Amino acid sequence: MSDTESYVYRYSWDKEDLMNYPFKEHYVKQPEVLAYLEHAVERHDLRKHMRFNTQMLSANWTDEDHRWHITVTGDKTVTAKYLITGLGLLSAKNFPSIPGLDTFKGDLHHTAAWPKDYSVAGKRVGVIGCGSTGVQVITEIGRHVKTLTCFQRHPQYSVPSGDQKVTPEYRAWINENWDDIFYRVRHSITAFGFKESEQSYHDASTEERLRVFEENWKKGNGFRFMFGTFNDIATDAEANEGACEFIRNKIDQIVKDPEKARKLKPHDVYARRPLCDGNASNGESYFEQFNRPNVHIVDLKETPIEQVEAEGVRTSDGTLYELDVLIFATGFDAVEGNYTRILIHGRDGVSLKDAWADSGPTSYLGVCMPGFPNMFMENGPKGAFTNQPPAIEAQVEFITGLIAHAEKVGGEAPVIEATSEAEQEYSGLCENLAANSLFWKAQVSIAWTGVCTGPIAALTGSNNRTIGSSERTYLVGTCRIALTGLPDTPADFRRYVGKKRCLRFYFGGMQAYRERLAECAADGYAGFKPLAEGVVG
Ligand code: NA7
Numbered sequence: 304m305s306d307t308e309s310y311v312y313r314y315s316w317d318k319e320d321l322m323n324y325p326f327k328e329h330y331v332k333q334p335e336v337l338a339y340l341e342h343a344v345e346r347h348d349l350r351k352h353m354r355f356n357t358q359m360l361s362a363n364w365t366d367e368d369h370r371w372h373i374t375v376t377g378d379k380t381v382t383a384k385y386l387i388t389g390l391g392l393l394s395a396k397n398f399p400s401i402p403g404l405d406t407f408k409g410d411l412h413h414t415a416a417w418p419k420d421y422s423v424a425g426k427r428v429g430v431i432g433c434g435s436t437g438v439q440v441i442t443e444i445g446r447h448v449k450t451l452t453c454f455q456r457h458p459q460y461s462v463p464s465g466d467q468k469v470t471p472e473y474r475a476w477i478n479e480n481w482d483d484i485f486y487r488v489r490h491s492i493t494a495f496g497f498k499e500s501e502q503s504y505h506d507a508s509t510e511e512r513l514r515v516f517e518e519n520w521k522k523g524n525g526f527r528f529m530f531g532t533f534n535d536i537a538t539d540a541e542a543n544e545g546a547c548e549f550i551r552n553k554i555d556q557i558v559k560d561p562e563k564a565r566k567l568k569p570h571d572v573y574a575r576r577p578l579c580d581g582n583a584s585n586g587e588s589y590f591e592q593f594n595r596p597n598v599h600i601v602d603l604k605e606t607p608i609e610q611v612e613a614e615g616v617r618t619s620d621g622t623l624y625e626l627d628v629l630i631f632a633t634g635f636d637a638v639e640g641n642y643t644r645i646l647i648h649g650r651d652g653v654s655l656k657d658a659w660a661d662s663g664p665t666s667y668l669g670v671c672m673p674g675f676p677n678m679f680m681e682n683g684p685k686g687a688f689t690n691q692p693p694a695i696e697a698q699v700e701f702i703t704g705l706i707a708h709a710e711k712v713g714g715e716a717p718v719i720e721a722t723s724e725a726e727q728e729y730s731g732l733c734e735n736l737a738a739n740s741l742f743w744k745a746q747v748s749i750a751w752t753g754v755c756t757g758p759i760a761a762l763t764g765s766n767n768r769t770i771g772s773s774e775r776t777y778l779v780g781t782c783r784i785a786l787t788g789l790p791d792t793p794a795d796f797r798r799y800v801g802k803k804r805c806l807r808f809y810f811g812g813m814q815a816y817r818e819r820l821a822e823c824a825a826d827g828y829a830g831f832k833p834l835a836e837g838v839v840g
Pocket of ligand 1: 433437632633
């Protein structure tokens with residue numbers, strides 16, 4: 304299930320289709336998303352431009368002809384003037400390497416590659432992970448399975464989605480308001496289509512705070528709860544804690560077994576992708592699942608997974624959880640994972656992986672990377688942290704304009720290349736924008752299990768630096784933190800951390816992001832090298 308309301312999880316540029324294309328529920332589910340995309344392809348006769356079952360293996364830029372030379376599966380090569388990647392933020396699956404995984408006799412699945420028609424009914428199921436997909440899969444299957452054991456590393460602040468059937472009145476309201484809806488999307492922070500709050504938590508009385516939280520809990524949606532309640536939940540520690548406390552109280556009210564409730568209650572700052580759960584066909588929430596006698600929660604901080612065995616998962620207290628199915632809801636090698644696993648070589652044969660080795664994944668405007676001429680990333684690193692379809696539309700419009708400009712003024716083989724200065728300036732802007740955000744601060748403020756000293760302190764630049772639990776969030780770089788012990792050496796730390804700590808998103812919001820792209824275009828595509836350099840020969 305998408306955690307964005309159905310009416311803003313679609314293309315905004317086809318008004319006729321917006322008016323007529325049906326959707327059944329407030330949130331679209333995977334089959335409907337697929338059907339919608341197939342419909343758009345047919346409607347605009349796009350299939351003739353597509354090659355399926357074709358994997359890009361490498362892409363090399365050559366200065367001699369100002370072209371990309373791309374190899375794809377089947378030993379074929381493609382030569383392209385422009386390379387536009389749509390590799391996605393989240394597609395390289397994260398499969399943690401747990402000892403003994405290959406000995407498991409049951410079925411192993413990842414939520415990112417769910418097999419069509421696979422049934423868990425009547426089975427003993429384990430789920431590792433309780434992020435966006437973990438809470439959804441747990442909410443959906445609890446009522447069907449024999450037993451459900453949820454292996455949770457960090458509990459989550461999840462709020463109801465508010466999903467329900469689309470009524471004729473609701474659909475009529477949407478159809479009457481498409482223009483306003485997309486105006487609001489483009490001129491908002493989150494691009495989720497709801498009215499973002501302009502009120503500070505600090506300006507509200509205790510009663511008013513509770514009323515606002517309750518109202519938004521009932522309406523549903525994780526982003527609405529974070530950005531529609533008060534305007535400082537993501538930036539002010541006290542406001543954030545107010546939201547956390549409200550959700551913790553809800554967990555206490557919903558979950559009847561106090562021991563389960565204790566394990567399910569987060570105490571970290573509320574500064575990850577805000578989750579929501581529950582869908583119209585189920586009518587139950589994530590936390591309600593734990594009132595079922597067949598649904599169990601295992602706190603991996605108390606009893607880490609030791610290994611997977613033929614019969615199931617064994618934790619450090621010696622317990623073997625016998626399973627028929629083990630589901631990984633463990634997320635993705637997010638943002639750069641999809642780029643660095645492909646051999647993309649820009650100028651002078653430098654790979655994208657190497658270009659990002661010191662800085663972490665970066666870009667100019669979330670779209671272009673210096674040294675990689677004529678390559679445009681949709682959803683590249685440092686793109687807008689918003690509902691994604693509108694962010695992608697903004698990037699597509701920008702890239703289209705840039706290429707059209709280059710074709711007009713750039714000679715026979717234009718070279719569009721961002722400057723390093725522009726990339727650095729933009730990265731600085733991203734860091735400044737994030738400076739007040741708890742999404743960024745969280746990672747250095749929360750102790751997970753101990754203090755780094757000695758060589759780790761040298762590496763992290765602090766004598767007293769704790770490994771923050773939020774350091775794992777994919778917004779700033781996923782860490783593969785082991786469940787026991789602390790790293791002793793810099794090499795260990797890198798292995799534990801796994802990814803470069805750097806900002807992966809632009810936190811200025813949709814409106815400001817669109818304005819930044821528009822300013823660049825209005826300024827004759829400032830931040831790019833002069834196009835005249837691109838004439839071959
Ligand atoms: P997420 O939201 O990144 O969640 C991944 C979950 O997997 C999270 O609960 C992690 O725990 C957990 N995880 C990862 N590795 C491990 C190991 N080794 N042991 C135990 N638990 C682990 O991924 P999703 O696929 O659910 O959603 C990603 C995006 O898809 C989402 O934001 C939407 O945009 C759609 P942790 O909290 O790190 O302790």
